[in-house]
Amino acid sequence: MTVSRRQFGKLVLGAGVMAPMGFVRRATAAPKPGDQLVVGIWGGVQERIVREFCVAPLEAKYRCKVNLVLGGTPERRARAYAERGRPSFDIVYLNIFESRQAMKDGVTQAPGPQVPQFAHLAPIAKVGGYGVAINPITIIYDKRKAKKPITSWKDLWNPEWRHRIAWPAYPSAEGAAGLLMTAKVWGGDEHHMDVAFDRIKALKPFAALSSSQDELYQMFDTGVCDVAIEFGSLSRKYAETRNPNLVIATPMEGQAAALNVACITQGAPNQKLAEEWINLHLSEPCMLAYARQTYYSPTVDNVTLPADLKPKLISSQDMGKLVAFDWDTVNKSQRQWASRFNREIAG
Amino acid sequence: MKHEGFPAKWKPVRRQETRPKKDSGRGAGHALLGPALAAPATLWLLLAFAAPVVVVLLLSFQPEGDAFAPLTLVPSLDQYKAIFADPFYARTLLKTTLLALGVCLASVVLAYPLALWIVSLKAKWRPLAIAAVLTPLLVNVVVRSLGVELLLAPDGLINDLLGVLHLPKAPHLLYNYGAVGVGLAQAFLPFMVLALYDVLQSAPPRVLEAAESLGASRPVRFFAVELPLSLPGLRAGVTFVFLMASTTYVSARMLGGKIAWTTGMVVWQEVLENLNAQFASALAMVMTVIAVAASLIIAVAARRLTPWLAQRPARALALPRPVVAAIDAVLPVLSKVLVVLTLGLLLLPLALVFVQSFNDVPQAAMAGFKGFTLRWYRQLFASGLYLDSFWVSLKLAVAAALVTVLIATPAAFSLVRTRFFAQPLIAGFWLMPISLPQIAIGVGMLRLLQVWTALPAFVGLLAVHVTVTLPYCIGVLRASVLGLDQSLEEAAANLGAGPVRRLFLVILPTLAPGLAAAGIMAMLLSFEEVTITSFLTTARMTTLPVRIYAEASYSLEPTVFAVSTLMIVLTVLAMVGLGKLVRLDKVFAR
Numbered sequence: 001m002t003v004s005r006r007q008f009g010k011l012v013l014g015a016g017v018m019a020p021m022g023f024v025r026r027a028t029a030a031p032k033p034g035d036q037l038v039v040g041i042w043g044g045v046q047e048r049i050v051r052e053f054c055v056a057p058l059e060a061k062y063r064c065k066v067n068l069v070l071g072g073t074p075e076r077r078a079r080a081y082a083e084r085g086r087p088s089f090d091i092v093y094l095n096i097f098e099s100r101q102a103m104k105d106g107v108t109q110a111p112g113p114q115v116p117q118f119a120h121l122a123p124i125a126k127v128g129g130y131g132v133a134i135n136p137i138t139i140i141y142d143k144r145k146a147k148k149p150i151t152s153w154k155d156l157w158n159p160e161w162r163h164r165i166a167w168p169a170y171p172s173a174e175g176a177a178g179l180l181m182t183a184k185v186w187g188g189d190e191h192h193m194d195v196a197f198d199r200i201k202a203l204k205p206f207a208a209l210s211s212s213q214d215e216l217y218q219m220f221d222t223g224v225c226d227v228a229i230e231f232g233s234l235s236r237k238y239a240e241t242r243n244p245n246l247v248i249a250t251p252m253e254g255q256a257a258a259l260n261v262a263c264i265t266q267g268a269p270n271q272k273l274a275e276e277w278i279n280l281h282l283s284e285p286c287m288l289a290y291a292r293q294t295y296y297s298p299t300v301d302n303v304t305l306p307a308d309l310k311p312k313l314i315s316s317q318d319m320g321k322l323v324a325f326d327w328d329t330v331n332k333s334q335r336q337w338a339s340r341f342n343r344e345i346a347g
Numbered sequence: 348m349k350h351e352g353f354p355a356k357w358k359p360v361r362r363q364e365t366r367p368k369k370d371s372g373r374g375a376g377h378a379l380l381g382p383a384l385a386a387p388a389t390l391w392l393l394l395a396f397a398a399p400v401v402v403v404l405l406l407s408f409q410p411e412g413d414a415f416a417p418l419t420l421v422p423s424l425d426q427y428k429a430i431f432a433d434p435f436y437a438r439t440l441l442k443t444t445l446l447a448l449g450v451c452l453a454s455v456v457l458a459y460p461l462a463l464w465i466v467s468l469k470a471k472w473r474p475l476a477i478a479a480v481l482t483p484l485l486v487n488v489v490v491r492s493l494g495v496e497l498l499l500a501p502d503g504l505i506n507d508l509l510g511v512l513h514l515p516k517a518p519h520l521l522y523n524y525g526a527v528g529v530g531l532a533q534a535f536l537p538f539m540v541l542a543l544y545d546v547l548q549s550a551p552p553r554v555l556e557a558a559e560s561l562g563a564s565r566p567v568r569f570f571a572v573e574l575p576l577s578l579p580g581l582r583a584g585v586t587f588v589f590l591m592a593s594t595t596y597v598s599a600r601m602l603g604g605k606i607a608w609t610t611g612m613v614v615w616q617e618v619l620e621n622l623n624a625q626f627a628s629a630l631a632m633v634m635t636v637i638a639v640a641a642s643l644i645i646a647v648a649a650r651r652l653t654p655w656l657a658q659r660p661a662r663a664l665a666l667p668r669p670v671v672a673a674i675d676a677v678l679p680v681l682s683k684v685l686v687v688l689t690l691g692l693l694l695l696p697l698a699l700v701f702v703q704s705f706n707d708v709p710q711a712a713m714a715g716f717k718g719f720t721l722r723w724y725r726q727l728f729a730s731g732l733y734l735d736s737f738w739v740s741l742k743l744a745v746a747a748a749l750v751t752v753l754i755a756t757p758a759a760f761s762l763v764r765t766r767f768f769a770q771p772l773i774a775g776f777w778l779m780p781i782s783l784p785q786i787a788i789g790v791g792m793l794r795l796l797q798v799w800t801a802l803p804a805f806v807g808l809l810a811v812h813v814t815v816t817l818p819y820c821i822g823v824l825r826a827s828v829l830g831l832d833q834s835l836e837e838a839a840a841n842l843g844a845g846p847v848r849r850l851f852l853v854i855l856p857t858l859a860p861g862l863a864a865a866g867i868m869a870m871l872l873s874f875e876e877v878t879i880t881s882f883l884t885t886a887r888m889t890t891l892p893v894r895i896y897a898e899a900s901y902s903l904e905p906t907v908f909a910v911s912t913l914m915i916v917l918t919v920l921a922m923v924g925l926g927k928l929v930r931l932d933k934v935f936a937r
Binding site for chain 2: 043044045047069070071072074075077078079081082083084086088105169171208209210211212213214215217218221222223224241242334335338339342343346
């Protein structure tokens with residue numbers, strides 16, 4: 001078949017007219033078979049839970065395909081920022097302060113009632129996205145090495161823990177909690193962090209700096225460290241399954257607030273599917289699976305917790321006791337604090 | 348007795364005899380042949396490599412700004428000033444450079460005895476030994492680092508051994524520069540061994556015999572003959588190991604425990620955690636300058652140490668008697684110890700990976716055998732998640748190897764058989780992906796993500812993987828093309844064979860070992876690539892290394908060991924299969 005110059009010209013003209021259509025999306029297109037929802041989330045047990053309680057029902061209902069991009073928060077967040085406006089992700093899971101910043105930066109959407117479970121969300125879980133798990137950070141320690149139980153964040157400075165601390169690396173949720181709680185209990189705050197850096201410096205040398213739960217629990221297993229700052233939920237699971245000597249402290253100043261937040265990206269290609277995904281994540285079966293397998297506390301008030309789980313989770317009454325911070329300042333200061341942390345604490 | 352090195356004007360006769368005339372392709376009818384042969388590799392790199400590099404360069408000259416600061420074309424030195432004004436970065440660059448030098452030194456000391464040992468093996472055992480050296484390369488860097496963790500952990504193998512011997516335990520082997528060094532040496536040793544093996548096995552037997560007949564003992568023969576002869580291979584190995592070690596971040600993060608900082612880790616933190624691509628780019632450019640400078644220093648040093656290659660007179664090497672006596676006394680035993688140590692370092696982490704795949708522990712990094720289980724294999728096949736990624740990686744590796752060999756072969760011919768305008772410039776450009784830290788390419792790719800994700804996922808990843816593998820394969824194939832005996836082609840031409848028949852009946856069969864070596868190298872490099880891929884991988888296309896790396900950042904179960912064990916078994920089977928077709932020891936020898 002030959003194409004004349006005139007036919008070719010028409011083809012080019014037609015392609016030029018049609019091309020912009022490729023860039024236009026329906027704002028709230030109804031899900032259709034074959035749609036591909038892209039969700040950025042952590043791996044391990046979290047992946048298994050969402051595959052069972054979110055992926056399977058969603059794919060069955062719409063005959064769509066859910067693609068999970070597994071990984072740590074930094075990679076996910078950096079990619080979502082790089083793709084702002086035309087995201088390949090529909091949903092990214094972030095932590096409490098990253099989610100708020102991402103929303104302000106126009107990377108992710110504000111949460112709203114289009115997700116039915118939004119009405120049941122706790123106030124703390126309605127900012128920056130849809131909070132899906134309350135997951136506070138506290139001190140964990142080996143009770144055999146403690147002269148007395150830890151009841152305050154200041155106890156980390158007791159001589160018995162000297163050189164036995166695995167301090168959390170910063171930036172990270174645990175690292176931020178360590179810095180901010182230190183500032184708080186020693187008279188500083190988000191705006192006056194010198195005291196925190198000075199106090200933490202006084203604890204050097206550390207047994208180690210921890211940057212993942214796996215690594216930290218291995219350090220406890222092998223006696224590299226005796227005390228650390230970590231998510232209480234996952235640590236409880238570790239204590240029950242592997243380390244009966246581990247204690248999850250309840251400091252009098254409170255545990256640091258932390259939250260896993262599901263955020264729909266601005267311009268998400270599959271808005272409806274994304275909303276439905278989040279509703280499934282906030283549904284009772286999924287919340288209970290998380291509570292059972294990871295001790296993540298539900299963020300919605302229409303979940304009935306079994307009696308055996310209640311004492312191990314954060315109730316809606318206890319949520320008020322969690323220590324929250326000025327997350328805007330935390331976000332704005334991250335580069336500076338990270339730089340200081342590298343020099344003064346890690347270096 | 349005075350032991351002397353090479354005669355004043357020694358030159359490697361055998362190599363010289365087989366080297367084809369460099370201007371054989373020149374002629375009026377072939378004016379465009381060189382550029383045409385060079386075009387595929389050049390175009391590929393322009394599209395897949397130059398774009399992110401230009402982005403990184405542009406970003407590095409941006410002023411301080413947030414993640415969405417608009418790009419300005421007015422260059423600013425803010426980022427570079429910040430780097431050079433802060434002693435932390437100077438310290439980190441220095442420590443990283445020293446770490447890389449230490450890894451180079453350790454690799455050289457460990458690789459020489461092993462390479463010499465492989466050369467000394469009977470022909471039937473050599474492929475097996477080469478396979479043992481190659482196998483670790485197919486195990487993902489995260490898993491290999493975990494293997495090293497299991498070796499060095501307070502309840503790991505080394506401490507268990509110390510306990511058995513009633514020696515004091517060493518609980519602080521992990522989370523320091525030493526641990527990172529061990530991990531990196533383990534990771535890059537195979538490349539050093541292969542580079543040395545290549546040159547050592549091609550040492551002219553008559554020179555070795557001459558040394559022996561002049562009364563040189565085996566150790567003295569090594570220092571006086573084999574070491575100088577192997578310097579070109581040493582140069583290649585040292586350059587490669589230095590570049591890889593000085594830009595590492597995955598092993599450093601896992602084994603350094605965030606106490607041992609490397610420049611790659613700082614770049615990673617700045618670009619991903621602090622969203623400060625401008626500063627990360629500037630730091631990546633400084634890393635590049637250091638890498639290029641190191642390559643040049645190594646090249647100059649190698650040239651000075653091998654004057655005979657440039658037809659310049661070589662100074663005789665004279666070893667004083669006490670040194671000879673000491674060498675003769677120590678080296679035979681030491682070399683045996685080092686061979687065992689090197690094999691242990693290469694293979695023990697893999698053995699631990701194998702054992703751990705049957706270990707009934709909840710977490711991959713847990714050392715100590717707690718009980719036998721097949722749970723991780725069941726989980727592997729039940730979920731199929733790792734297997735999906737495994738297939739993606741395998742398909743990608745095979746495709747990358749095929750495309751790389753297809754592009755690298757004409758590129759190698761253009762280098763060896765033709766001369767054309769800007770050829771040295773283009774040859775330098777082909778080498779750039781090696782000189783530039785891979786994380787820098789990742790930073791550039793991150794900025795181009797919207798463009799990149801518009802491509803089909805497989806094509807995008809293939810483009811990047813070929814970029815990574817191309818420089819190595821051009822190097823391997825260049826050496827192979829250089830070693831082709833052109834008299835065979837001339838004989839075929841005289842007998843009436845046209846260019847196509849000569850290509851298929853003479854050139855390609857003679858080049859087959861080189862093509863196989865390049866293909867295997869490309870497959871291995873592609874299969875374990877994680878640095879750039881982790882910036883690019885999409886939900887539809889997650890490679891196995893990226894999946895494992897992603898899981899390691901949260902919680903890693905021993906399923907990764909199950910999949911890694913399967914990979915090791917498959918690798919060994921593939922090597923055995925390949926060994927039936929091509930002798931592996933010949934593949935890695937020119």
